[in-house]
Amino acid sequence: MPPAWLGTRVLPRTAAGYGEIRPTPRELRDRRFTLPDTVPMLPGTGFASRVEIAPADVIARSTWVQGCPVAASDLAWVRLTFWGFDDRRHTGELLVKASVADQIVQVFGDLYRARFPIEEMRITTRAELTAPPTGDGNDTGSFNCRPKAGQKTGFSQHAYGLAVDVDPFQNPYVNGSLVLPELSSSYVDRSDVRPGMILPGGPVVRAFARIGWTWGGDWHSLKDLQHFSQNGT
Template structure:
């Protein structure tokens, strides 16, 4: 798939207004945490997660609303990030809370969403990812895949390894997405040396 420009139905009710809108609930309601990957043993307490809803531009050039679970301490910073992404009309397919994590489930190879909290190990490692603390976010995972050696995730996104052929939804080194995350002190996985995680931003750079 060389130029993916899909728009999926919103998972949450549209926030009011005609421009950017956001709503933060901290701590996140139990019913919201219950449909996430959180469980006892995760490196963050459920009470330290915030439920964030924001508006964003879809690939259909329409206003949409999505939701994320993030660390409460970074919720306001991330709202400002999404405010900027809305202003520059950076398109996204879907903003969603990651559901139950099953490491043995077969991959569809075509996943494409923006998500933050996921209680899972780092890719290719046994220690917890920054996602497991709500301190990392992945944007447009199909347009911005993970690459290490012969491994590409999502598996069907290999055409997007051609980073010189910029298409809608891609994150570029000198583009607005990298700049706005840099303003809040977050680093980009697309700048890693031994692997590339073009979708990934985190507070500690990992």
């Protein structure tokens, strides 16, 4: 079970606007719980998916606004099943560029069959963009209309629906002393392998490579261990 305080303990902000980097709490050093699903379970007993052009109500609860670099009509609402840390079948949702929706379904079908565990899979909300940092989020997601990490201008590939982050807490973004999520420092040591970690040659890297997407864990100037994108950025 997740600790009762998960997502509630606000971190002081740094001058860069992130939360203060702190040691990983004991309860999260070997993180392996699954949060409640936010969409109804898809029928069946194995991998399943549903893809449709994103309805207006789904767009309304996402980060999409006028001025985002992708039209709302070009985003697909993808629901699919995934394997949780609780060894059970779950259903989550993603917003992705419609042109890659079938490929993303293929990736998560591969991960389901490999029983790669995922904590939660849901659409990022607009409120989360300005929410105070708690440093303990772990949402597997795609579309997020925001700038590139560490920059104030220029859109991230997430803003196009052409990038996916998988289990961010177990697979943090690391750039010098900056670690995001801010409480995930215990996962910077990749030699201490725990469930949910993305490793070179592992099932997640292989699944995305099969559709031609590349991994931020292969970058040299920084490591974005959670991040996969179509164009490599």
